[in-house]
Amino acid sequence: MPANALPDALTATPLFAVGLTFTAYLLGNLVFKKLKQPTWLPAILIAALLLAAILAIIGLPYAAYRQDASWLTVLLGPATVALGMPLYQQMPHIRALWRPLTICLPIAASLAACYALAIAWLMGSSPQILASLAAKSVTAPIAIGITEQIGGSVALLLGALLVTGVATAAFVGLAARLLKIDDDRIIGFALGLNGHAIGTVRAFEISPAAGAFASLGMSLTGIFTALILPLAWRLIGVGG
Template identity: 75%
Template sequence: MTDALLTRLSSTPLLAVVLTLAAYLVGNALYRRLKQPSWLPPILLSAVLLAGLLALIGLPYAIYQQGASWLTFLLGPATVALGMPLYQQLPRIVELWRPLVVCLPLAATLAALYALGIAWLLGASPEVLASLAAKSVTAPIAIGITEQLGGRVPLLMGALLITGVTAIPLVSLAARLLRISDDRLIGFALGLNGHAIGTVRAFDLSPTAGAFASLGMSLTGIFTALWLPLAWHLVGGLG
């Protein structure tokens, strides 16, 4: 595309919004065409398409991101909206409160520790470690945590994508191996480990799975936001 035209089109959010919507819809159509493989969620297809489009047009990511903030602003009300399925599934959540309360702090802590331990063993730099720590936390909360730890937000977003995308097939595989068919448990595990990407997948399974995923996602986010920055500074202070 000519520079003058690109400058004109990227001076407003218009181009970023059109590209995002197009990549999202085409990614979803491809996903259906491929008979909905669980190892290749539509968000990965769409993200690859979008990255390809940006590279092809020559639109710098920073400018794209600025325009797309018109869309990402809606993450705020969308996060608030998750309170609705949470309310609708409340009776089923109350039924299971004990396992959830015991499991959550342990599992959410381990989700961060496993990744940090492996990355540390494989020789990741402190900056990379700080960017990976919040990998199971939903984006709006994870960005805040990562900034507190001194990590890099774009790497965190990539870590979120990889984590969410791998969590989906891993949850179905592990559920099969452990012979778990309860949508409530599968949903909770999807939200706890796979944040918003896992939650989107859980809503595909059933509304119950979706509600438990929203619960797992929000509790993991709140819990991690409370302990991780504190623990990080304690460990950093010792070392």
């Protein structure tokens, strides 16, 4: 019996990759709780590190894993549609504050992308890297769609999302103190707009009002960026 018969048998169906993902996800959450939920180390990063380590140890190529795991990732489509439900539930907030939000959102959401793009461009990053960083403040399911549209690397984008989310959670408290802001609605909105899901989780730790506004900021930034960025990218003709 050849040495590689067992791995081949295990990976004959996608169930191995799916089970592996569940395991890493649940273990990641467990470790996260044991470490008292550190802001700088989100559960998803722990889980991803575990998963990468397991793949490296058992010698399963990433491409093969990813292919089998598409049984899970195909659900991202309906899951993105599902985000319409919390968005609908945010409607009263949108109606109450529509004027400041309508002015703030386009400016802040554009700048969230533009600051990073300008710095990367000045430091000589390639068009493909720029395309991977552009959606850095958008919630993952929407950002993946945007990045595929404009031709970036989804793997790099997801790494960028992690860094951005963690940085946002760390900076918002600091900046709010500096600007003497103690309105939870403003702090929450800034967390969701810049830090997508990771920022929103942080906001719910502050207060339910901050959490609600973070969800709102996250949804609106996602929609605005999804509608504007691919079009702007095409008009400017970045990358080609």
